[in-house]
Amino acid sequence: MRFRHKGNKPSLTRRHLILLAVLVITLLPAYLRAYSLNGTSDAPTLLVGDKVLVNQAAYWIKVPYTRIKLLHLSHPRRGEMVLIRAPEQSFFIFKRVIGLPGESIEILENHVIINGRPLPLKALSERDFSWVPASHHMGSSVYDEDGHWVTFTPGVGEHRNFAPVRLKAHEYFLLGDNRDPSLDGRVWGPLEEDAIFGKVILTVSSGLRNK
Numbered sequence: 013m014r015f016r017h018k019g020n021k022p023s024l025t026r027r028h029l030i031l032l033a034v035l036v037i038t039l040l041p042a043y044l045r046a047y048s049l050n051g052t053s054d055a056p057t058l059l060v061g062d063k064v065l066v067n068q069a070a071y072w073i074k075v076p077y078t079r080i081k082l083l084h085l086s087h088p089r090r091g092e093m094v095l096i097r098a099p100e101q102s103f104f105i106f107k108r109v110i111g112l113p114g115e116s117i118e119i120l121e122n123h124v125i126i127n128g129r130p131l132p133l134k135a136l137s138e139r140d141f142s143w144v145p146a147s148h149h150m151g152s153s154v155y156d157e158d159g160h161w162v163t164f165t166p167g168v169g170e171h172r173n174f175a176p177v178r179l180k181a182h183e184y185f186l187l188g189d190n191r192d193p194s195l196d197g198r199v200w201g202p203l204e205e206d207a208i209f210g211k212v213i214l215t216v217s218s219g220l221r222n223k
């Protein structure tokens with residue numbers, strides 16, 4: 013009777029684990045990247061100097077360091093903070109997904125209206141946001157808009173109104189949380205889904221909060 017020698021199995025398992033670890037370490041930077049915030053258009057959610065971790069495989073898995081798509085995972089959802097390349101620019105910025113494909117978007121005095129229904133907007137106490145540095149130029153009022161913070165000065169912002177637009181398939185409408193100074197969909201219109209590079213999954217404070 014012959015017995016199969018099993019002594020090599022643990023070493024094969026270790027070898028596979030090592031190869032897997034090397035693969036993960038090699039590919040991880042292609043899909044998870046950290047960025048430092050240097051703009052104020054998303055205050056008070058994001059402050060200058062915050063470190064933001066972006067999952068660049070949240071919607072599509074692509075060939076590393078290319079735009080070649082391999083596998084579709086999901087579509088951007090309303091309320092998600094995403095990374096995009098500024099239209100006609102070479103730098104990346106963060107904006108919040110507000111309008112989804114097929115929806116009608118309108119803005120009246122900073123109130124977002126989707127398919128004829130305004131997004132819920134609840135006033136918050138400005139004193140609770142006194143930790144935001146004045147250099148971020150927040151509006152005079154802060155609100156909870158459908159579960160996230162927004163700020164604007166009623167009756168003041170240059171882009172506080174936006175004529176109705178119907179989003180096409182694969183088009184999204186994005187806004188900054190700091191509505192008065194933000195350059196966003198109100199300026200450059202809807203964006204194709206291909207312009208969205210990833211989703212914010214973690215923010216590390218710059219230390220400006222609670223000061």
